[in-house]
Amino acid sequence: MAALAASLLCSIQFAFAQDDAPDNIKAAYSEGGRYYTEDDIPTYNVGEDGSVDWLTYSGFRRYHSECHVCHGPEGEGSTYAPALKKSAIDMDYYDFIDVVTNGRRQVNASQNSVMPAFGTNPNVMCYLDDIYVYLKARGTGAVARGRPSKKEAKSDAIREAENLCLGD
Template sequence: MKFTASLLAAGLAAAGMAGQATAQDVDNLSVAYEEGGRYYTEDDVPTYNIGEDGTVDWLTYSGFRRYHSECHVCHGPEGEGSSYAPALKTSAIDMDYYDFLDVVTNGRKVVNAASHNVMPAFGDNPNVMCYIDDIYVYLKARGADVLPRGRPGQREDKSDDIRAAEEACLGL
């Protein structure tokens, strides 16, 4: 599939190196550079960009929409968690980006005496995988407490690069 090959091949291949550092070891929030409407940290990990006036970058805005179409049923509104599944807004801060991709793509099962948690695999769902970075940066902004609950009011326009990547991923 186009989205697993294009999004995850390089990312998961780099996971061995990236997974050695924890979120506490690196700044996984601050924008180091922008490329085609996407914002990245020094370690080339996607991140959010929120202006002083509250304007959010396109991926954060799109991530709000995608999260609430695919993830909130289990993980609660705005990444706050529920009685069924944990809060994801903290996962995007505390979990390595490549580990986050791996869990969303392949799922995870944690069964022990205290809990029985099953995260289904979304690797074949283009409504998740084509927008995984969008969801991730939205959750990072929520976890960093820089994005309030609710639909973002102001947003940047979708760049041509983001539009082209979306169309390619969806096969349009």
């Protein structure tokens, strides 16, 4: 009964979030198992039954293997690094890619923060859109904390792109 209630709540939150979502969130089309906004920016999709698209599920896994050590579980932030769950909504997609790829250093009188560059780490770079999409879903509340319980199957197109990126 609790699982049904959680699934229904997730569906209601998603429907509300998608209807009122800014243009950088709302899925306008899908291609090869990936979802995109009207501006061709990757985004998430949560089905009526609560199942998430493959990239969101994969993003959860990749985020927790590479990013949560500094940025905390589920993009919530930590005392060491800021929360990222809103970054994928507020930050331009290409700026997000730039920061993850090249890193960033912000030094001033009140802070000294360093984001290392991950541009040579295939466990991040081959899954950068996955991480971005997952953080968008977390930032809007479309995906709750924890591993998504239902997911779409991994498409052949996603599998092929992953194999090409990883050199398999």
